[in-house]
Amino acid sequence: MLAIINGYVKTICGEDIENGQVLVENGKIKAVGRDLEIPAHAEIIDAKGMLVTPGLVDGHCHIGLFEEGIGFEGEDGNEDVEPITPQLRAIDGINPMDQGFRDAIEGGVTTAVTGPGSANVIGGSFLAMKTYGKKVDDMVIKDPVAMKIAFGENPKRVYNEQHKSPVTRMAVAAMLRETLYEARQYMEDLEASVEDPDRKPDFDLKLDAMLPVMKKEIPLKAHAHRADDIFTALRIAKEFDLDITLDHCTEGHLIPEELAEAGKACLIGPTFGPRTKYELRNKSFETPKILADAGLKIAIITDSNVIPIQHIGMCAGMAVKAGLSEKEAWKAITINPAEINGIGSRVGSLEPGKDADIAIFRGNPLLDVDYETAMTIIDGKVVYKNNKVSI
Known part of the structure; x- marks a missing residue:
């Protein structure tokens, strides 16, 4: 004891x-x-x-999948050769020996929600894990916790360079919709096959990976910075009656009333650092306060290794400087991300x-x-x- x-x-x-x-x-x-x-x-x-x-909780990062100081050999977060890859699982790419985990525990971060990057329209599943251990299987708290999807510049840029779809926001949304339609039909056929074996579809690894989303067991985890991309994410989630979290939510402070009406959790960041692309032009540490004041559940994230994970407290502190109460800032790096990711009964x-x-x-x-x-x-x-x- x-x-x-x-x-x-x-x-x-x-x-x-x-x-x-x-x-x-x-x-x-x-x-x-x-x-x-x-x-x-x-x-x-x-x-x-x-x-x-x-212990602090980072509700959205890529620790263990983009290893510190290695380059290509340690970059396992984006399978950027086809835009629809729901079958990918974070657990199969995480290296618990990565220096990022040592940085986490030295910063008091004990839980990380980590998964694929944002190159693909559907990138694969996130998991929640402890930040200490040698074998990732023994570090897992919950797997999966969410299915990563991405809007905006990242999938557009990646596939424009390959001269294939999607190169527009319209195509990003269309490809996501197409997969959701197919996953819904796949689920309905599986359910119907209990009574009618002829309805049983051939096994499809991609569509099978989408079943927890379609059954609302886990949410879509939507990479969306710009306000219009946030609205597209919400539109599609409503169309298919799916749960969703809004990750990054960089322009959330421009649309607080609309987000309050939608009532979806917002994981805000990475806010520290330069505006490295156009869709970050309105990035602000005021976003957490504005959205918390609107009644939304917020988390503050590092998107590690965009911001080193051990500095999550600093990010929360910058939000306090911009007006967020200290109480809400602490919740944003502990219990809120835990509850948003379905692990609040264990940590936070x-x-x-x-x-x-x-x-x-x-x-x-x-x-x-x-x-x-x-x-x-x-x-x-x-x-x-x-x-x-x-x-």
């Missing part, structure tokens, strides 16, 4: 606890509070003067019964430039200890 004592405990879903305690047993959080009964055999971690939070807050994924900071990663991650705990195990910080 672990007992973290004397820290300022930020539970996220409840009140902050000064001089709080967190008890950990068998990889789970057993109790959170003050003046808890601590067994004599417990290993004590004295967090006096430090901030104790749930310090509550009894949840996975013991905990970050201990000297200073506040949202507000202090000179903060340090003192310790990172995943599933009740200390996976990182900063020797420069006495704890």
